[in-house]
Amino acid sequence: MNPDLQGRVLPPSPPYLVGREKVREFARATGSTSPLSLDPEAARAAGHADVVAPPTFPVVVQEGALAQLLAEPDAGIDFSLVVHGDQRFSYSRPVVAGDELTPTLTVTSVKQLGGNSMVTAATEMVDQAGEHVVTATSTLVVRGDS
Amino acid sequence: MRAPEVGAVVAERTVPLDRGSLVRYAGASGDFNPIHYRDDVAAGVGLPGVLAHGMLTMGVAVQPVVDWLESIAEPGQAPGWVTDYQVRFTRPVVVHPEDGAELTIVATLAQVDEDGLAGRVDLTVSSEGRTVLGKAQVRVAFA
Numbered sequence: 270m271n272p273d274l275q276g277r278v279l280p281p282s283p284p285y286l287v288g289r290e291k292v293r294e295f296a297r298a299t300g301s302t303s304p305l306s307l308d309p310e311a312a313r314a315a316g317h318a319d320v321v322a323p324p325t326f327p328v329v330v331q332e333g334a335l336a337q338l339l340a341e342p343d344a345g346i347d348f349s350l351v352v353h354g355d356q357r358f359s360y361s362r363p364v365v366a367g368d369e370l371t372p373t374l375t376v377t378s379v380k381q382l383g384g385n386s387m388v389t390a391a392t393e394m395v396d397q398a399g400e401h402v403v404t405a406t407s408t409l410v411v412r413g414d415s
Numbered sequence: 416m417r418a419p420e421v422g423a424v425v426a427e428r429t430v431p432l433d434r435g436s437l438v439r440y441a442g443a444s445g446d447f448n449p450i451h452y453r454d455d456v457a458a459g460v461g462l463p464g465v466l467a468h469g470m471l472t473m474g475v476a477v478q479p480v481v482d483w484l485e486s487i488a489e490p491g492q493a494p495g496w497v498t499d500y501q502v503r504f505t506r507p508v509v510v511h512p513e514d515g516a517e518l519t520i521v522a523t524l525a526q527v528d529e530d531g532l533a534g535r536v537d538l539t540v541s542s543e544g545r546t547v548l549g550k551a552q553v554r555v556a557f558a
Contacts (some may be wrong), residue, residue: 291443298443299474300430303481305494315493324481324497324553325474332445349460353469355550357501 270386270411271345275379279337282372284397285330289366292320299323312365319366327358327370327394331405334374334392346388346411354387354408361401370394370402377406386411419487419524425536426479426522432467432508433515440471454512464509467516472547473502476520476540480553483522483536492558498533499554502540506547518542525552532557 289309296306304311305321312320339346364370371394378389389408396402419425437451446468449456457465477500488494510516519541527534538551 295443295474298436298440299471300478301481303478303485305485321496323474324477324500325470328470328474329444353504355501355503356470356473357499358497359499360497363496 270379270388271343272379274338274341274344274376274388277341277376279334279341279374282330282333282337282374284369284371285333287322287326287364287366287368287370289320291329292322292326292366295326295329296320296323299325309366317363317365322364322366324358324360325356326364327392327403327405328356330370330372330394331392331407334372335390335407335409338374338376338388338390346409350412352410352412354410356408357406358403359406360403364402368402369397371396372405384413419527419534421524421527421534423524424521425524426483426520428479428520430475430518430520431515432471432475432510432518434465434510434512436515437465437467437471437510440468440474444468444470446470462507462509464511467508467510469504469507472504472508472518472540473500473551475518476502476538476548476551477553479520479522480536480538480555484555484557488558495555495557497553498556500552502538502551503549504547505549506542506545508542508547516542518547522553 372392374392380387391406393404484495521539525535525537533556536553540548
């Protein structure tokens, strides 16, 4: 992996429109029975504009940004050797259907550890008003890449 | 809201996963890596079998906390929510073609802020008696 990746900020990906049915599909796929994620009326009663995305939903948006990183011509990351090491979501507010999230990925760290490489990428997502909603941080381990 | 007690187990759940769970999650998340649905591909890269997506395990493991926050909300009040959630993927979860797999989740209230408005819940997530997530921590706001 190219150590010069550290500190790189990728151009923002196109905005991702959070859809109500996508939120419900994701909620069901992760075993959620929360009325706030499944029922727009329940979400509105709790003060939200629409259904509330489950805590790990932003991975759907992060996926595109990470694909953009792996496709960087000088990244030197072999996708078939990549293992997900750790993951974090840090919220300013919950994600709800109707949000348009614009993700910007920054490579925050590149390390070598015991014959493997580790790259940490923070994907910051802002809404239509430019306000921070959530940052998804992912560490990818590239096996046997030293 | 009922005052939660630090150190208490606030939620516990066992969740079965089968190959259908993996296909459903692949579609919902957009992660179509074939190691999560094809035995031949998994074997070809040296894995012990088809694996659950780490992000599926992470997503399933936090639901008991979401449900707990909803259960302790006062009637008419908006429930608390997850403000920060992190895990380390320490062991893959093999999902057998016939028998599937089981995730066991234990959520413990680890800390409450002095003002009582937020806290941390720690998750222990295991499959076949072995821990599969490390440092699984959920920051919650109670309202």
